[in-house]
Amino acid sequence: MRVEVEDLVLRYGDVTALDGMSFSLEGGKIYGLLGRNGSGKTSLMSVLAAFRKQTAGRVSVGGRPVFENGEAVRDIALIRDTGEAVTIGTAEDALYFAEWLRPSWDSEYAESLMELFKLPRKKNVKEMSKGQRSAMGVVVGLASRAPLTMFDESYLGMDAPSRQAFYDALLADYIAHPRTIILSTHLIEEVSGLFEEVVIIHEGKVLVHEESEALLSRGVSVTGQAAHVDTFTAGLRVLGERQLGPTKSAMVYGELDAARRRKAVEAGLELGPINMQDLFIHLTGGSS
């Protein structure tokens, strides 16, 4: 399901959360939505799910504007940390409500996920532990099979084995039922293997929108004798440097063609990959 965002602005009073954001997603992929705290991820997803009306600009999902458009919104699921529609009644009530709301709901799949996460059906959702509530959100989000499904850090409350079970379930179900999935997370290294494309937002604007592989291929670490590293990286975009005695390691962002790579080898330099989390940290302004 195609997603188009054009000159999108969202203000909360004096605070500008989305500052003229534009991008488009072709759909049918798993997208990572990354950004530092307060960069606008939740605001963006809230507008995409029509939970909030934008201040200015245009948003369309599957070619339709979403705000006050019941038909479009039925195809969009946004799961936040407490889950969607899981604040009233028992887990069973929540599933019943989700089934009523979602034309593409799969109740058998929902049952199997309830078992996978060992969720008590009769328990009031408000009385569940944080991790159980997060898992409830995940069950509702996955079993909805909405053509556009967004998880806004919804699985952060879950423990490591449950998160892994979620990633496995998500991937298996996405392969069986392809759809557009957007995952926002701060656990970048844990989830990055799932992303086909990544959108990094910063201060309400898009900083990077690329295929994961392309993004990763742009990040290169260059290690060797400090003077040689400096010569090699002159004119390149250096994201960060570390020096230990005479040895220096620099993180470079950009295309390194074959000739440049050969030069590195000739200078005795070692080239290596940079993981997505390190790239993210440096592209969004370092660890300060």
Ligand SMILES: Nc1ncnc2c1ncn2[C@@H]1O[C@H](COP(=O)(O)OP(=O)(O)OP(=O)(O)O)[C@@H](O)[C@H]1O
């Ligand atoms: N209800 C609100 N009222 C006022 N300002 C808000 C509101 N919600 C968000 N903001 C502000 O909008 C900006 C973007 O917030 P948003 O929650 O979208 O960021 P985020 O990227 O999801 O952050 P985090 O990673 O911390 O969850 C921040 O400056 C935040 O303080």
